[in-house]
Amino acid sequence: MKRNALVLGLAMSATAQAGDVQVAVAANFMAPAKQIAQHFERDTGHKATLSFGGTGKLYAQIRNGAPFDVMLAGDDTTPARLEAEGGALAGTRFTYATGRLVLWSARPGLVDDKGEVLKKGEFKHIAIANPRLAPYGAAAIETLTARRLLDAVQARFVQADNIAQAHQFVATGNAELGFVALSQLMKNGKLGEGSAWVVPASLHQPIRQDAVIIDKGKGKPAAEAWMKYLKGDKAKAVIKSFGYEV
């Protein structure tokens, strides 16, 4: 009885100061963010409203007054830039997830587990996310450069605007294979269909995704609670189950 009363009391104190937090989320983190938001609401009583988009677009919206309290970016340069420009709170930035790159084909058996398929070159199109815009695209270029295959493969690039579209090009079979994010292929903690080579992390710079509190989130308890929750074990378990490293 006593314990129940305590739990009830905690729950009440949480709802007493319950607030809203508006979170801008990079498109590649959509699925885990939704799960984390559910846990977050249940555990803290705060409500998290999620908006999704490409990191560059979210940046433009934030710089032009979008009502976001927190940004979960798809890279680590955008939050740093926001902070340097005075649009984000200094000292709140941290890496909430590190992405893994995968060479993937929807066709079983096309991609071997060492990526030798790149040398054989038996494909017409290889999809990558635009390296200028997407960290996964830049990582793909670094991987090809490290393997000394960039010149051989470059002419067969089809560039997607983001990692979601790169996945789509491969999933529809229009590109035989492509570099995508491991998080896109994970279903219930396992790799889905097709064939894949999980690129060793040593072949490219780490794909760090950083979170930061935006100016508008200053002094909001719900924003601080969200950042704290994101660092906690429950959130980390969700993030890992989607194929990110934490």
Added chain:
Amino acid sequence: MLAPADFAALWLTAKLATVTTLLLLLIGTPLAWWLARTRSWWKGPLGAVVALPIVLPPTVLGFYLLLLLGPNGPVGRFTEWAGIGLLPFSFGGLVVGSVLYSMPFVVQPIQNAFEAIGDGPLEAAATLRAAPLDAFFSVAVPLARPGFLTATVLGFAHTVGEFGVVLMIGGNIPDQTRVVSVLIYDHVEAMDYAQAHWLAGGMVVFAFLVLLALYLLNSRGRRA
């Protein structure tokens, strides 16, 4: 200022819009003629199909084109069988997408112009023993001139401004599928706003000049 890649995208966009507009005038004119003159039951359904691209969001249209034209889609299987290869990620694919996407903007003005002519002038031509084809070219087409002009302008402009379809089936390949709208989007996403402003400005000036030339040509043609 504009970089070589920007000029390449401008040139490609002009090429795409020109090819698309010419093809649309070629396909759209007989289609509009039929829609304007027919008493068939099929007029309603076919007219509705022509107007459908206005309803679908461009990225949605593009996504289904990607499925249809891809190696697992019926059209993709056909083009591969016919030896054309697959259309996505090629200039030809963009032309196909643009023709579908801009179809209503070309067919409808021409159809309206044909309908406005009515039966009178064509019957008069027939009594003067003009063959149907002769009557079409020497009576109907000149009378429908304003409709053709509107169709040309709208078809061209709509293709220049196209983004969603190209984004979905293009693959952002220089000189093949990287048109101005996609490149501006890239500049913005990369937070390279100065470059985006220059290119967007260049696009507006270019489009204005083309449209102005068309309108001037038309008003001179009328005076003559």
